[in-house]
Amino acid sequence: xxxxxxxxxxxxxxxxxxxxxxxxxxxxxxxxxxxxxxxxxxxxxxxxxxxxxxxxxxxxxxxxxxxxxxxxxxxxxxxxxxxxxxxxxxxxxxxxxxxxxxxxxxxxxxxxxxxxxxxxxxxxxxxxxxxxxxxxxxxxxxxxxxxxxxxxxxxxxxxxxxxxxxxxxxxxxxxxxxxxxxxxxxxxxxxxxxxxxxxxxxxxxxxxxxxxxxxxxxxxxxxxxxxxxxxxxxxxxxxxxxxxxxxxxxxxxxxxxxxxxxxxxxxxxxxxxxxxxxxxxxxxxxxxxxxxxxxxxxxxxxxxxxxxxxxxxxxxxxxxxxxxxxxxxxxxxxxxxxxxxxxxxxxxxxxxxxxxxxxxxxxxxxxxx
Amino acid sequence: xxxxxxxxxxxxxxxxxxxxxxxxxxxxxxxxxxxxxxxxxxxxxxxxxxxxxxxxxxxxxxxxxxxxxxxxxxxxxxxxxxxxxxxxxxxxxxxxxxxxxxxxxxxxxxxxxxxxxxxxxxxxxxxxxxxxxxxxxxxxxxxxxxxxxxxxxxxxxxxxxxxxxxxxxxxxxxxxxxxxxxxxxxxxxxxxxxxxxxxxxxxxxxxxxxxxxxxxxxxxxxxxxxxxxxxxxxxxxxxxxxxxxxxxxxxxxxxxxxxxxxxxxxxxxxxxxxxxxxxxxxxxxxxxxxxxxxx
Numbered sequence: 001x002x003x004x005x006x007x008x009x010x011x012x013x014x015x016x017x018x019x020x021x022x023x024x025x026x027x028x029x030x031x032x033x034x035x036x037x038x039x040x041x042x043x044x045x046x047x048x049x050x051x052x053x054x055x056x057x058x059x060x061x062x063x064x065x066x067x068x069x070x071x072x073x074x075x076x077x078x079x080x081x082x083x084x085x086x087x088x089x090x091x092x093x094x095x096x097x098x099x100x101x102x103x104x105x106x107x108x109x110x111x112x113x114x115x116x117x118x119x120x121x122x123x124x125x126x127x128x129x130x131x132x133x134x135x136x137x138x139x140x141x142x143x144x145x146x147x148x149x150x151x152x153x154x155x156x157x158x159x160x161x162x163x164x165x166x167x168x169x170x171x172x173x174x175x176x177x178x179x180x181x182x183x184x185x186x187x188x189x190x191x192x193x194x195x196x197x198x199x200x201x202x203x204x205x206x207x208x209x210x211x212x213x214x215x216x217x218x219x220x221x222x223x224x225x226x227x228x229x230x231x232x233x234x235x236x237x238x239x240x241x242x243x244x245x246x247x248x249x250x251x252x253x254x255x256x257x258x259x260x261x262x263x264x265x266x267x268x269x270x271x272x273x274x275x276x277x278x279x280x281x282x283x284x285x286x287x288x289x290x291x292x293x294x295x296x297x298x299x300x301x302x303x304x305x306x307x308x309x310x311x312x313x314x315x316x317x318x319x320x321x322x323x324x325x326x327x328x329x330x331x332x333x334x335x336x337x338x339x340x341x342x343x344x345x346x347x348x349x350x351x352x353x354x355x356x357x358x359x360x361x362x363x364x365x366x367x368x369x
Numbered sequence: 370x371x372x373x374x375x376x377x378x379x380x381x382x383x384x385x386x387x388x389x390x391x392x393x394x395x396x397x398x399x400x401x402x403x404x405x406x407x408x409x410x411x412x413x414x415x416x417x418x419x420x421x422x423x424x425x426x427x428x429x430x431x432x433x434x435x436x437x438x439x440x441x442x443x444x445x446x447x448x449x450x451x452x453x454x455x456x457x458x459x460x461x462x463x464x465x466x467x468x469x470x471x472x473x474x475x476x477x478x479x480x481x482x483x484x485x486x487x488x489x490x491x492x493x494x495x496x497x498x499x500x501x502x503x504x505x506x507x508x509x510x511x512x513x514x515x516x517x518x519x520x521x522x523x524x525x526x527x528x529x530x531x532x533x534x535x536x537x538x539x540x541x542x543x544x545x546x547x548x549x550x551x552x553x554x555x556x557x558x559x560x561x562x563x564x565x566x567x568x569x570x571x572x573x574x575x576x577x578x579x580x581x582x583x584x585x586x587x588x589x590x591x592x593x594x595x596x597x598x599x600x601x602x603x604x605x606x607x608x609x610x611x612x613x614x615x616x617x618x619x620x621x622x623x624x625x626x627x628x629x630x631x632x633x634x635x636x637x638x639x640x641x642x643x644x645x646x647x648x649x650x651x652x653x654x655x656x657x658x659x660x661x662x663x664x
Contacts, residue, residue, distance in 0.1 A: 054558050085564040097555035101577040110573075111563035162563075 002065040002165040002198055004028040004051065009060030010073075011046050011222075016058060020046050021222045024060070028215065031196040033189070037209040037245070038219035044202045047219075048168055051200065052091055053084035064165060087166070090159035094171040096151045098143035098158070104130075105139040108158045115162075129161045132191065149180045156184075160191065167192070167199040173208065185212060206246050210234065218242055235355075240364040243291050243357050249322060249333040254290045255361065258283045263290055267328030268307040273353045279368040280358065288367060291357035294322070297334040299342065300350035307349045309334070314341050325349070423447065423631040430627045446628035447636070450619070454633055457615035461595060462640075463526050464611055468533030469590035473583060475534065476541025481571050483542065484549040485557055495546070501539035506599055517604055524606025532604060533594050541586050548582030549575060581651050588648050592641050612637050 006026040012019045021043045028034045036044035049055040050070065051062055059073025069087055071080040090111075098107050105126060112122045130136045133153045143151055152172060159167060169188075173181045189212050192199050203209055209216050210230045217227045218241075225245075226238045237243035243251045256263040256270075258280050263270045270290075272280060280288070300306040309325035309332065321336045325347060334349060336342070358367040390398075418435035423446050425439040433440075482488075483495050513532065514523070522528030552575055560570045576583070601611040616633045619626075 052558075052562060054561065083566075084558075084561045085566060087562075089562060091559065091562045093555045093559060095553065095555050097553065097559035099556065099560075099574060099578070101574075114564040114569070 002067075003030040003032075004166065004198060004200070005061075005063040006047075006051070007061040007063075009047070009050060009057045009062065011043070011050060011055065012058045019058070019222055021050075021057070024222075024224065026217060026224070026227070028198060028200065030065075031198055032214045033192050033199045033201065033212060034215045034217060035209040035213035036200060036202045036217050036219060037204065037206060037213075038225075039204055039245075041221075042219040043222040044204075044217075044219050045170055048170055048200055048202050051166070052089055052168055053082060053087050056081065088162075088164050089166045089168055090162050090164035091168040091170065092155045092159050092172040094174045096143075096155040096172075096175075098151055098154055100143050103140050103142055104135065104146070104154050107143070107154060108139075108161050111158070111162045125161050125163075126157075129157045132160075133157045133187070148175055148177075149184070152176060152180075152184060156188065156191075160195065160197075163195075164197060167197045169199065169201045171203055172201075173203075173205075181208075188212070207248065210246065218245060236366070236369075237291075237357060238366050240289060240291070240359045243359070247293055249294050249335070251291045251293050251357065252332045253359075254292070254330070255287055256290045257287050258285065263288070265290065265327075267330070270305050270307075270351065270353070270356075273356075276356065276358065276368050283360075283367065287361055289359040289361050289364075291359065292351045293355065293357075294333040294335040295337075296352040296355045297332075297349045298352070299336070299338075300348040303348075305350055305353070307351070309347045309349050311342070311345045311347060316341065323347075419631045419634055422627050423635055425628050427626055427628055435627075446626075446632035449626070449629040450633035450636055453619055453629075454612055454615050454636060457610050457612040458636070460526055460529075460605070460609055461612040464529045464533060464601075465591050465594045467530040468537060468594045469587055471530065471534030472537030472541045472590055473545075473587045475538045476586065477545050477576070477583065478571070479538065479542040480545035480549050481575055484546045485552070485554070485575070486567070498539045498542050502543055506536065510599070510603055514603055523604060524608050526609045528604055529600060529609060529611070532600050533597070536600075537590050537594065541590060544586050544589070545579075545582060548579050548586075552578055584648060584651050588644055588651075591644065595637075595641055 004026070005028075006024055009021060009024040010019050011021040024043075024047060036047060038044045046055060050057050053069065057070060057072045060070075061068060061072075062070040064087070067082075068080050069082045098104075099110065102110065108126045108129065109122045112125065126139075127136070130139055133156060135150065135153050135157060138146060138150055138154065143154070146154065152175070155172065159169075172188075173184055176184060185208060201208075201212060213230055215227065216230055216233050218225045218233060220241055226233055226242045233242060234246050237246065240253065244253070254265040256265045258264075258272075261272050261277075263272055263280075307327055309327050312324040312326050312331060315322040315324070319337070321338075321341045323334045323336050323341070325332050325334055356368065359365065360367055414436060421438055422430055422435050424442050424444070425433070426441065426443050426445055429439060429441065479494075479498070483491060483498075517523050517528050517532070520528070520531075522531065556574055556578075557570055560574045565573065596613065597611075598613045598617070601614050605611055605614060616630075616637055619630050619633050
């Protein structure tokens with residue numbers, strides 16, 4: 001196992017005219033489950049491919065533990081590149097990339113055979129991993145004879161059987177249906193905990209990231225927008241992008257004016273709580289963006305800080321209701337966890353004042369700590 | 370309820386009603402078939418005449434028309450033809466097998482490099498290879514003869530093998546590059562991560578997954594080398610005379626022995642025919658997959 005350090009790594013596909021990754025700095029601890037999260041084209045897969053050695057960065061350094069795997073941009077003898085086959089990593093691709101000419105057993109033992117591991121050892125490891133992933137009965141089949149879920153398990157097994165120092169997963173659940181995805185997600189996390197392999201997982205699905213990660217790296221346009229534990233990112237988003245990207249349904253954003261002791265959104269006013277006053281002092285008379293998560297609304301019991309809302313539609317989720325309400329002209333989502341959906345079309349809502357997120361409209365950075 | 374039943378009956382009838390072709394369509398079909406039969410006869414008649422003549426005695430050849438079946442079936446023509454073609458056939462077989470194997474092997478390696486690895490001037494190499502496939506062999510015949518002479522490979526089977534290997538390689542590369550492009554890049558990356566280098570990936574992943582492509586290109590190459598005459602005529606002397614040249618000499622040396630010539634032609638055509646009959650389905654599927662990739 002190994003920790004991973006990335007220092008000032010930049011990647012360009014057009015000889016430096018523009019950068020897909022721009023001075024990326026990252027520390028992944030030994031045994032950690034790290035998720036690279038972000039929208040398509042944010043550079044998360046590129047970063048993973050650099051770690052795997054499948055791509056050469058324009059500059060920067062990648063270390064596994066104390067060993068430098070890639071050092072680019074440096075002149076002369078300092079330039080280092082360890083090829084992927086010598087990095088002792090395992091990787092699972094979204095398209096699984098199972099060798100069609102080999103059986104499941106041969107697929108799983110391929111890397112070990114390449115490393116010239118003893119036959120008994122290969123057999124032992126393959127059957128252990130097959131048992132762990134419940135694919136023993138598939139060992140003599142070829143990939144074409146397997147379903148999507150089975151192929152996915154084989155791809156995982158093939159990666160895990162090698163006992164790698166780093167485990168890389170590039171959107172491995174992308175091709176599975178929702179039910180199977182939940183199941184494999186749970187199994188994957190369990191196996192990772194059991195084996196304690198440093199893992200990097202690339203996804204654009206924030207649910208996968210929130211449920212599996214020890215550490216999330218949220219990226220956009222080749223930059224890290226925020227990194228930390230899932231709760232840190234969810235509860236204290238450092239900017240509006242992070243707040244909007246994490247959480248389903250999306251956070252509701254209101255443009256408000258800071259006036260005296262209130263946040264004035266036009267259609268409603270909220271009295272600024274004591275703990276936010278210091279942060280908002282520099283914004284007196286100016287506008288700020290107020291973010292309230294759908295789950296941080298509730299039905300008001302008094303008129304104080306109440307927001308008048310007109311119900312547009314109600315979506316039952318089983319254990320809760322998603323209520324789309326109109327506040328003035330703006331459509332806002334509110335997650336209601338009561339047993340029965342409210343019957344009235346006109347509601348009074350109140351926001352959880354301890355969970356308000358305030359952002360600077362210009363910089364999009366968080367205002368309140 | 371009754372309405373429903375009536376409707377379903379109508380639907381059934383609608384399904385089983387046959388559209389009666391109009392009279393002019395029927396006439397058009399008859400004309401099409403007549404044209405096709407005419408073409409079939411036009412193409413098959415010479416072949417039929419060849420087969421019939423090959424089984425006749427020399428005297429019968431003189432007295433009957435070529436398309437008439439022999440009154441007395443004999444293998445005399447084949448025996449005489451084999452006397453003349455025996456050694457050249459062996460030469461052709463050797464040149465074809467080694468020449469095709471060599472060009473497919475080299476072409477496969479080039480195609481692998483060009484389709485799966487990025488390097489400087491990758492496209493320039495490929496364009497040069499495509500250009501080489503259009504090169505008329507007559508244009509380079511004299512320098513080629515000088516080179517082969519200098520290498521002391523004139524009138525030598527291995528000289529012909531070398532020439533066919535080299536001149537077949539560009540076409541093999543162009544064909545195989547299309548097939549190799551079908552091998553997903555993810556497989557190559559996966560194999561790298563599994564600890565394999567460039568050659569191991571070629572040997573263990575690319576070649577085993579493109580067997581049909583290899584067979585297709587090999588058969589294509591075998592056919593063109595087997596039927597080739599120009600290099601054979603210029604570079605093959607008396608000792609390394611391939612069958613195509615020997616067959617041509619049959620026409621010149623044994624005037625009017627048409628049964629022997631026809632038998633020789635059929636002997637020469639047989640391996641290619643057999644190859645196409647047994648490999649036909651691979652060839653079609655192989656050519657199709659290449660075509661799709663190219664588009």
